[in-house]
Amino acid sequence: AYLSYSPSEASNVVDDLALLLTSNRLSPENRQIIETQVTLSYDAKGSISEAVQVATILIMSTPEFHTWNTASMTETARTATPSVPKNLDEPYKVLVHVNLFGGMDSMNMLVPHPDGCPSLYDEYKLYRAS
Numbered sequence: 001a002y003l004s005y006s007p008s009e010a011s012n013v014v015d016d017l018a019l020l021l022t023s024n025r026l027s028p029e030n031r032q033i034i035e036t037q038v039t040l041s042y043d044a045k046g047s048i049s050e051a052v053q054v055a056t057i058l059i060m061s062t063p064e065f066h067t068w069n070t071a072s073m074t075e076t077a078r079t080a081t082p083s084v085p086k087n088l089d090e091p092y093k094v095l096v097h098v099n100l101f102g103g104m105d106s107m108n109m110l111v112p113h114p115d116g117c118p119s120l121y122d123e124y125k126l127y128r129a130s
Contacts, residue, residue: 007048013038013055021056022064029073034058 018026063071112120
């Protein structure tokens with residue numbers, strides 16, 4: 001997908017994208033940081049599309065983009081969650097998910113076994129002989 005949004009002025013970039021991407025929940029602190037960076041980018045390059053890219057990336061990195069509630073800043077440090085000790089006597093299991101973005105050829109991922117399904121294995125051999 002491509003973003004076809006193009007604001008008329010660089011000053012509208014943060015306001016418009018904050019409305020679209022965070023339902024206008026962007027905190028004043030984060031808004032100020034993003035506006036400063038967008039202005040610096042626009043002043044350096046003179047390109048509104050560059051300013052839109054900078055604003056989009058920065059807004060997508062804020063907590064407001066990743067949550068539905070209002071994020072509030074505090075000065076207190078968060079306490080770390082204690083880790084659960086691992087039982088070394090239990091066997092280790094893992095589930096691996098491989099995303100090939102549409103490039104998977106199922107007969108190359110899982111080769112049929114000749115004992116399990118001879119007709120499918122013969123078909124595989126016929127097409128994969130080379």
